[in-house]
Amino acid sequence: MPAFAADNPADKRLNVIAQATPSTASAPTATTLRAVSIHDGKAEVANQTIVVAQGAQVELQWRSERPIALHLHGYDIETKVTPPATAVMAFTARLAGRFPVTEHRQDGRHHRAVAYLEVRP
Amino acid sequence: MTGVRAGALGMALAVAASGVQAHGFGQRFDLPLPLWLWIGGAAATIVITFVLVALFARETALARRPWQFDLLAVDAVRIAAHPFAVALRIATALLFVLALAAGFFGTQDAYANLIVVAVWVIWWVGVAFVCALVGDLWDVVDPLRAIYLAGARVIGRAMDTNRVSLKRAHPVRWSAWPGVLLFFAFAWAELIWPSKDVPRALAGAVLGYAVLAWLGMFMFGVETWRRHGDAFAIAFRVLARFAPLDLRSASPGSPHRIVLRPYGGGLLDGAPVAWSLVVFVLLMLATVTFDGFHQTPAMQQIETAAQTSRAVAVVLYDLSQWGIDETMAVHSATLLAFPLAFVAAFAATCAATVALAARADRLQPASARIDAVGLREAAGWFVMTLVPIAVAYHLAHYASLLLTAGQFIVPLASDPFGFGWDLFGTRSRAVDLGVIDPYVAWYGSVALIVFGHVVAVLAAHAAALRLFGSRRSALVSQLPMTALMVAYTTLSLWILAQPIVG
Numbered sequence: 001m002p003a004f005a006a007d008n009p010a011d012k013r014l015n016v017i018a019q020a021t022p023s024t025a026s027a028p029t030a031t032t033l034r035a036v037s038i039h040d041g042k043a044e045v046a047n048q049t050i051v052v053a054q055g056a057q058v059e060l061q062w063r064s065e066r067p068i069a070l071h072l073h074g075y076d077i078e079t080k081v082t083p084p085a086t087a088v089m090a091f092t093a094r095l096a097g098r099f100p101v102t103e104h105r106q107d108g109r110h111h112r113a114v115a116y117l118e119v120r121p
Numbered sequence: 122m123t124g125v126r127a128g129a130l131g132m133a134l135a136v137a138a139s140g141v142q143a144h145g146f147g148q149r150f151d152l153p154l155p156l157w158l159w160i161g162g163a164a165a166t167i168v169i170t171f172v173l174v175a176l177f178a179r180e181t182a183l184a185r186r187p188w189q190f191d192l193l194a195v196d197a198v199r200i201a202a203h204p205f206a207v208a209l210r211i212a213t214a215l216l217f218v219l220a221l222a223a224g225f226f227g228t229q230d231a232y233a234n235l236i237v238v239a240v241w242v243i244w245w246v247g248v249a250f251v252c253a254l255v256g257d258l259w260d261v262v263d264p265l266r267a268i269y270l271a272g273a274r275v276i277g278r279a280m281d282t283n284r285v286s287l288k289r290a291h292p293v294r295w296s297a298w299p300g301v302l303l304f305f306a307f308a309w310a311e312l313i314w315p316s317k318d319v320p321r322a323l324a325g326a327v328l329g330y331a332v333l334a335w336l337g338m339f340m341f342g343v344e345t346w347r348r349h350g351d352a353f354a355i356a357f358r359v360l361a362r363f364a365p366l367d368l369r370s371a372s373p374g375s376p377h378r379i380v381l382r383p384y385g386g387g388l389l390d391g392a393p394v395a396w397s398l399v400v401f402v403l404l405m406l407a408t409v410t411f412d413g414f415h416q417t418p419a420m421q422q423i424e425t426a427a428q429t430s431r432a433v434a435v436v437l438y439d440l441s442q443w444g445i446d447e448t449m450a451v452h453s454a455t456l457l458a459f460p461l462a463f464v465a466a467f468a469a470t471c472a473a474t475v476a477l478a479a480r481a482d483r484l485q486p487a488s489a490r491i492d493a494v495g496l497r498e499a500a501g502w503f504v505m506t507l508v509p510i511a512v513a514y515h516l517a518h519y520a521s522l523l524l525t526a527g528q529f530i531v532p533l534a535s536d537p538f539g540f541g542w543d544l545f546g547t548r549s550r551a552v553d554l555g556v557i558d559p560y561v562a563w564y565g566s567v568a569l570i571v572f573g574h575v576v577a578v579l580a581a582h583a584a585a586l587r588l589f590g591s592r593r594s595a596l597v598s599q600l601p602m603t604a605l606m607v608a609y610t611t612l613s614l615w616i617l618a619q620p621i622v623g
Contacts, residue, residue: 047418049620074149074554095555098150098621116620118152121559 032056032093036115038064038081041103043115051118054096060089060117072117074099093119149554150621151521151562159618162567163611166574170603173575177582177596187386189367192379202379206370209258210267217264219537224324228539234320235537238529240327241318245311246519247527252357253512256366256379259357265334266343273339291341291349296397299337301404303330303352305460308408312415313452344372359402362387362505363512363576385509385576389584393501400460402504403467406511407460410612413518414459415452417619427451467507470605471499478589478598494588502588503602506580510606513573514613517566521557528552566617574610578603 032052037044052058062070064081071078074095081087100113154162192198216239224236231237251258273285316322337346347354361368367387369378394402414420427433428447437447475494535548542548581602585595 047620048622095149096152096559097554098152099148100150113622116622118620120152 030057031090032058033061034058035061035063035086038062038068038114041112041114043101045115047116048113049098049116049118051120052093054093054119054121056093058089058091058093062087062089068114069104070101070114071104072099072101074117078104095119096121149521149525151557151566151617152559153620154563154566154614154618156618158563158567159614162571162614166571166610166614167607169571169575170578170607173578173582174596174599174603177599187383189386190381192366192381193377198379202377206261209262210264213262214264214267217268221324221328223537223539224320224327226538227320229320230539231318231320232529233533233536233539235533236320236323236327237318238526238533240323241311242523242526243530246523248357249360249515250519250523253360253363253516256364256368257358257361258368259354260361260368261370263347263354265331265351266338266347268331269335269338269343286339286342288342289340291345295349296395297349297355297401298397299350300352300355301397301401303350304356304401304404304408307352308404308411309453309456312408312412312456313449315446315449355398355401356405359405359505359508360512362390363508385580388505388508388580389502389587392505392584392587393498394504395501396497399467399500399504400464402508403463404460406507406609407463408456409511409515409518410463410616411456411459413514413613413616413619415455416621416623417616418622419619420452420455421622423455424448424451466605467504468496468500470601471496471503473601474503474585474598475499477600478585478594481594481597482589484593499588502584503581506577506584506602507606507609509573509576509580510570510609510613511573513570514616517569517613517617520565521562524556525552525554528556567614570610570613570617574606577606581606 034045034050034052036050042048043050050060060072062079062081063086064083067080067082069078069080070087070089072089074097075091077089077091079087079089096119099117099119101115101117102113193202220236220239223234227234227236248259270285277283277285310317310326334346334351337350340346341350349355363385364387365382365384367378367380367382367390369375371377427437437450440450441447475496479493529552531547531550532552535545536542582595582599585599585602586592589595589598
């Protein structure tokens with residue numbers, strides 16, 4: 001279940017423009033679906049970049065061999081992949097730009113991005 | 122959810138969120154320029170350059186100094202300038218102390234602590250913007266100087282003396298080289314140092330630099346230190362040459378100065394500049410370019426190449442035994458290579474310029490010949506003409522960051538230490554990451570870079586006219602410099618067209 005950082009009242013600093021929608025609901029309009037596998041800390045997509053159109057209903061389905069906590073910057077959506085289950089991030093791509101998806105680790109030093117989400121106008 | 126459960130979940134989310142947010146400002150990057158836009162921009166640059174060069178065949182207006190208007194002649198300005206400057210200076214000094222305190226005593230979460238935004242966004246990007254677009258703001262508000270002079274006067278009064286420093290003579294041979302070294306150290310910290318967003322480490326570095334600066338001011342005098350040793354005073358002064366306002370605050374021996382001039386009008390002041398300053402400017406340009414370059418896929422290819430090359434891999438392994446991270450080592454080496462490459466390219470271009478001018482001059486009648494110009498003199502004249510390209514790239518690269526991450530100053534003003542205060546009621550103010558439209562960012566970036574290039578070409582031609590005299594010598598000698606500028610502008614556009622991967 002995707003966590004939504006702005007739900008926490010103590011942490012309203014970064015309010016998100018996009019809303020997180022329940023993952024199991026089937027959207028009435030066409031949803032942009034992207035199934036992404038993570039191998040060795042990197043997403044297996046071309047140039048590690050997932051491209052979607054601005055304004056689209058997006059559903060990212062994450063799969064990984066080992067448990068990994070992911071954070072989509074900008075939209076500030078977190079989710080945890082526990083294999084063999086698929087973790088889902090569902091949102092409306094209101095913000096345009098190039099947003100890193102990083103692995104959330106406890107030690108927190110070098111955060112190489114797992115993937116990049118490009119929302120194009 | 123019941124109260125207790127909500128609280129526990131809230132705590133868990135708070136911990137998770139605050140840990141997650143302590144990365145730095147990688148929240149959102151600009152979309153890379155589409156291929157057609159960057160190629161079009163480069164093509165437009167080349168075409169405009171040719172047009173300008175053709176026009177130069179007839180234009181002598183560039184040989185004259187650019188127009189100036191002394192704003193201090195206006196009564197309103199003369200009366201308001203000093204109090205306004207003092208107010209800004211006090212505000213900056215207070216902000217400096219507050220940011221340091223927040224860094225040492227506040228939360229260690231990068232996004233919740235004032236010092237990280239204050240240093241890397243408001244100061245390094247924001248003040249650079251103002252210095253390049255308006256005037257040398259740093260010369261007016263420099264908190265290190267303000268705090269030093271205030272302290273020195275208080276101590277001086279107690280010791281019954283007017284002196285504020287030892288006024289040791291700064292060795293002429295050192296020139297601005299201390300500033301060059303300090304700027305390189307700063308560039309390393311900005312681009313490679315892993316702890317640059319850790320509040321306590323950042324506060325320590327800032328305080329360390331301040332102590333060094335105060336020592337320099339004590340030994341050699343405030344203005345001498347700011348001219349030769351203070352990396353930031355020098356850097357902002359270089360950027361401010363591009364600005365339309367020539368600002369200088371009063372110091373012993375020279376009064377205030379507020380003079381209006383066209384953009385780029387200050388580029389040739391004091392030419393030719395010293396060799397150490399030539400290297401400083403090239404180091405600045407190289408740093409700004411590396412800033413963009415080290416986030417491109419090309420940098421990752423360099424890392425991979427370094428690791429697959431046997432010789433380099435051995436060196437990297439040895440370094441890692443000493444605790445130096447391999448990626449850091451490769452990036453540091455590339456950071457060093459950039460200014461060396463810039464200096465080499467620029468020196469070669471100046472040498473070609475001088476040679477072509479001399480050859481063209483030899484074809485002139487004896488009465489119209491001028492003395493031979495040396496490489497050092499040429500470099501001292503032309504180096505500042507590259508600044509507009511760097512300014513334009515810096516603006517294009519950082520405008521989005523300033524407008525998005527800069528918004529954090531609003532909630533941070535209410536809670537600088539991250540302790541949960543709400544001084545101004547803005548603590549929960551939302552930050553809008555969508556404030557920049559991607560199309561505006563794209564077209565704006567390319568327009569800015571082409572504009573910077575045009576100013577640079579015009580300034581280089583003005584320099585050539587003043588240096589080489591005859592119009593024919595000037596025109597022919599400009600070909601290498603123009604080619605260098607086209608290459609530099611194209612490189613800047615190329616970087617903006619790369620996806621950010623670092």
